[in-house]
Amino acid sequence: MEKYLEIAETFLLKYGTSILSALLILIIGLIVINLFVKLSKKIMTKSNVDLTLQKFLSDLLSWILKALLVITVVSKLGVETSSFVAIIGAAGLAVGLALQGSLANFAGGALIMIFKPFKIGDFISAQGESGTVKSIEIFTTKLNTVDNKEVIIPNGALSNNNIVNFSTEEKRRVDLKFGVSYDADIKETKQVLASIVNKHPLILKDPAPAILLVELADSSINFAVKSWVKSGDYWTVYAEVLEQTKEALDKAGIEIPYPHRVEIKKII
Numbered sequence: 216m217e218k219y220l221e222i223a224e225t226f227l228l229k230y231g232t233s234i235l236s237a238l239l240i241l242i243i244g245l246i247v248i249n250l251f252v253k254l255s256k257k258i259m260t261k262s263n264v265d266l267t268l269q270k271f272l273s274d275l276l277s278w279i280l281k282a283l284l285v286i287t288v289v290s291k292l293g294v295e296t297s298s299f300v301a302i303i304g305a306a307g308l309a310v311g312l313a314l315q316g317s318l319a320n321f322a323g324g325a326l327i328m329i330f331k332p333f334k335i336g337d338f339i340s341a342q343g344e345s346g347t348v349k350s351i352e353i354f355t356t357k358l359n360t361v362d363n364k365e366v367i368i369p370n371g372a373l374s375n376n377n378i379v380n381f382s383t384e385e386k387r388r389v390d391l392k393f394g395v396s397y398d399a400d401i402k403e404t405k406q407v408l409a410s411i412v413n414k415h416p417l418i419l420k421d422p423a424p425a426i427l428l429v430e431l432a433d434s435s436i437n438f439a440v441k442s443w444v445k446s447g448d449y450w451t452v453y454a455e456v457l458e459q460t461k462e463a464l465d466k467a468g469i470e471i472p473y474p475h476r477v478e479i480k481k482i483i
Contacts, residue, residue, distance in 0.1 A: 356373055
C-alpha cells in the first residue's frame with residue numbers, strides 16, 4: 216500500500232499542476248465557447264440570417280472550437296500534439312474531398328440565405344426549371360412548378376448560374392406581338408389595339424401602354440403591344456389581351472395572315 220501511495224504522491228507532484236491547469240483550461244474554455252456561440256447566434260439573428268443556416272453554422276463553430284480546446288488541453292498535459300493535428304488535418308482533407316459536391320451545395324445554400332436573391336413564395340426560373348420557391352434548405356432548394364411538380368435543385372449549381380426572379384418587382388411588362396395583313400389600315404389597327412389595353416381593368420395607366428409598329432415582315436405588318444401590370448396579374452392579362460385582340464380584329468375586319476393549305480385533287 217505504501218508503495219502505491221508513494222507512486223501516487225510522485226505522480227501528483229510531477230503532473231498535478233499540469234492536470235489542474237488542463238482542467239481549468241477545459242472548464243473555462245467550455246464556458247467561453249458557449250458564450251461565443253450564443254453571441255454569434257445573436258449577431259446572425261440581427262443580420263436576418265436564415266434559422267436553418269444559423270443552427271448549422273453555430274453547431275459547426277461549436278465543434279471546431281471544442282476540437283481546438285481538446286488539442287490545447289492535451290498539449291497542456293504534455294502529450295505531443297503535432298502528430299495528433301496531422302491526423303486531424305488528413306482526416307479533414309479526406310472528408311472534404313469525399314464531400315466536395317455536398318460542401319459546394321452547402322456553400323451555395325449559405326450564399327443564397329445570406330444574400331437572398333429569392334425567398335420562399337417567389338416565382339423564379341433557374342437551371343432550366345421554373346416554379347414557386349417552396350423551401351430553401353442547406354443543400355437544396357425546392358420549387359413547385361405551375362403543374363404542381365416538385366423540382367429539387369442543388370444549391371451549388373443554383374448559386375453559380377443565372378437566376379430570374381419574377382416576383383422581386385411589383386410591376387411587370389406584358390409584351391405581345393400581333394401581325395396583320397398589308398391591306399389593313401395602320402391607324403385603324405393601332406386604334407383597335409389601343410382600345411383593348413386602355414379598357415382592360417388590370418392594365419396600369421402609369422406607365423402608359425404603348426402600341427408600336429415594329430416590323431414589315433414578308434407576309435404581315437407586325438405591331439408590338441407593351442403594357443404594364445402588377446406582377447401577380449401577368450398571365451391573366453397576357454391571356455385575356457390575346458383573346459380580346461383576336462375578337463376585336465375579326466370584328467373590325469382586319470385580317471391576321473396565316474398559311475393557307477390548298478388541296479389539289481387529281482382529275483382522271
